[in-house]
Amino acid sequence: MLKNYRQFSRIVVCTLLLLGVSISSSRADDDGEERGLPLVVNAKWKEECSGCHIAYPPRFLPERSWRTLMSGLDKHFGSDASLDAATVQEITMFLEKNADQRHRSMGGKPILRISEMRWFKSEHDEVSSRTWRNPKVKSPSNCGACHTQADLGDFSERNVRIPR
Ligand code: HEC
Ligand code: HEC
The missing domain is CATH 1.20.5 (Single alpha-helices involved in coiled-coils or other helix-helix interfaces)
Structure with a gap:
């Protein structure tokens, strides 16, 4: 009993x-x-990953994607984004800890671009090919072209403005 x-x-x-x-x-x-704000921020990530584009929030890629991306910063989409080992380790841990838990990449090669994730494509299927070709947009990676608060981590609908 x-x-x-x-x-x-x-x-x-x-x-x-x-x-x-x-x-x-x-x-x-x-x-x-x-x-629409990221719940977490890391100072090194903010500093080192926002020089060439916005610091993409960790919640947009699965853990495995971040780990792979962070292990190849010397060949980063045609750029050299190398950092010292301690900084790489700190940023990798931050990204992994706050990564996307819902869309784990399946087997095979991890996806390294947010814009190649399936959810990204379905969220953006209403964006016309004319808009994607607009020189003010340049690339789907250029979140800030339409998400006016992207650098603050806010991707909510109400802050979307499609450039004309
Ligand atoms: C020296 C410049 C530079 C730095 C520093 C840099 N990146 Fe990049 N990053 C790029 C370029 C260039 C691209 C490709 C953009 C494009 O295709 O329009 C890119 C693309 C990306 C993408 C894919 C975006 C997408 O969905 O298409 C991710 C994720 C990314 N970077 C993460 C990071 C992280 C994390 C850091 C910090 C450790 C970082 N970047 C630092 C230059 C840089
Ligand atoms: C050409 C303009 C454009 C670009 C560039 C763009 N987006 Fe979007 N995004 C949109 C539009 C339009 C929507 C749909 C808004 C709606 O729900 O009506 C959207 C929706 C979203 C949503 C869903 C928002 C919600 O509240 O439902 C997320 C998350 C998002 N985008 C992330 C990103 C990220 C991350 C990038 C860069 C890697 C990016 N977007 C680049 C136009 C863009």
């Missing part, structure tokens, strides 16, 4: 813990979604 009671109370505690975790994480999600 006592053993059963212990087991029972352990189950209750576990359930409460799980409940607490899921409530607080869904709160955090709602918050982030509403304001």
Whole structure:
């Protein structure tokens, strides 16, 4: 009886813990979604990854993608974005920790471009090919051409302006 009671109370505690975790994480999600802001920032990432383009928020690529991308910074989309080993390690840990958990890349080569993720294509299927060719847009990687608050991590619908 006592053993059963212990087991029972352990189950209750576990359930409460799980409940607490899921409530607080869904709160955090709602918050982030509403304001469209990244929940987390790392100073090194902000400093080193925003020189040539916006610092792409970690939540837009799965862990494996970030790890692969960060291990080849000397050959980074035709640029040399090398950093010292300690900085690479710190930024990699930050990116992995806050990576996209929902769209894990399947087997095979990890996708290194956000703009090649399937969700990206479906979110942007309403963007016409004329818009993509607009010299003010240049490339799908140029998030800030349309997402006016992209550098703040805000990609919400209300801050989208398609350049004419
Ligand atoms: C020296 C310039 C430079 C620096 C510094 C740099 N990048 Fe890039 N990055 C580029 C270029 C160029 C591209 C390709 C852009 C294009 O195709 O329009 C790119 C593309 C990317 C993409 C793919 C975007 C997409 O969806 O198409 C990611 C992700 C990325 N960089 C992450 C990072 C991270 C993380 C860092 C910091 C460790 C970083 N970059 C630092 C030059 C840089
Ligand atoms: C040519 C303009 C353009 C570019 C460039 C662009 N986007 Fe978008 N994005 C849009 C439009 C339009 C929508 C759809 C907005 C809506 O839901 O009505 C959208 C939607 C999104 C959404 C979903 C927003 C929501 O609240 O549903 C995300 C996330 C997003 N974009 C991320 C990105 C990222 C990351 C980049 C750069 C790698 C990028 N976009 C580049 C135009 C653009």
